[in-house]
Amino acid sequence: MPRVAFTQNIQRHVDCPETVVSGATVREVLDALFAANPRARGYVLDDQGGLRRHMTIFLGGRLIVDRSGLSDPVGEDDTLYIFQALSGG
């Protein structure tokens, strides 16, 4: 199953341990993740469910393409890295 790792910076506000969750797209992975950790959702996603403006997700070493729909496909062995962007914020 895909693995998800979070930036250290978020841990001060809400506990987000590295975890393994099922899902075939970024959306599915995050939905499963936030179902178990609902308070973390608002730190990563905006009110419309898109990625916050100054957050980034790396998948297979690249930034995801679909920041609003989160439709990028996720493989069984992939790791998502959820980071804050270095710009702005």
Next chain:
Amino acid sequence: MSDTILVSTRKGLFTAKRTGTAKWEIGAVDFLGDNVTLTMSDPRDGQRYAALDHGHFGAKLHRNAGQGWEEIALPAYPPKPEGLEENDMWGRPLPWTTVRIWALVPGGADEPGVLWCGTLPGGLFRSQDHGTSWQIVSSLWEHPKRKMWMGGGADLPGIHSILVDPRNSKRVFIAVSTGGIWFTEDGGESWGQRGEGMRADHVPPELTHDPIAQDVHCLVQCRAEAGRMWVQHHNGIFVSSDEGRTFTEITGVEPSVFGFPVVVHPDDPDTAWFVPEIKDEKRIPVDGKLCLTRTRDGGKSFEVLSKGLPQVHAYDVVYRHALKIDRTGNRLVMGSTTGGLWISEDQGDSWSEVTHTLPPIYAVEFA
């Protein structure tokens, strides 16, 4: 008489307390290192609320009911309808998400637990359970003229002033930068515009006197005489004696009519305070001397109040939520962008400095 002041700063929430020897000092420090943009102390039950902005991680809201701070729900916008194209004044898609909490006030004395919250990009929210959950006021968000609101100092429009009529909690006034003054008398079911007589110089002549084009910086209402409202506007100072239906411009106030905050005496509608800056494109105190202006006669005349305030190379800017008056009308507190905190116990005649080394101050609140 309040002996406690909550000071919201770029790097934490500082609580100032009055000591037994009538001095004020900083006591508790919460959220140290975090950006606290606004606090509210609810006089009905003593609960406190703090709005934070974590930058990358967005705005957050915390509540302290006496047992310490806990994160509570942030007002959230409804799903943006599929296919809806709504752009901000820059042509970019308007974000249907809470970007900033810009106003947070208790409901009326007869509606415990009710809170009102104004946000960027322009959503007004109401809670019936002390902020545990929030509902957007859809009648206003869906109002066709809401889409005419524009950004002021911020890129996005926002609601910064919310006034619940002390005589009737269903009557609520809000002010928008920029979008003028709006009013409901049915608890938010329907809305109308107020603010005839205000004047905007930053728009074409045909819009100059349009109530929706007005950049109200701050709107306040006298508790004892609720018909009296004062506005610090982008273009100057305006006063109303008919609940904001019509305003009269006050001109010729020295050293300046430009500024952000205004407070009105809770029992004397003719007494109000302002913090002047040079002008729009030069937002610093005139001649480097920090002062307030005060009228006691409804705007016919003004005094300059500077006793105890820095008068040499002072470039303190006082934001719209950073000047407050307590319920007695005798104490005022003022915080600045350069970390100065001053208190007056004689209606502004004289000021004492609590500190001048805090982080930039966004808001102050008597608790």
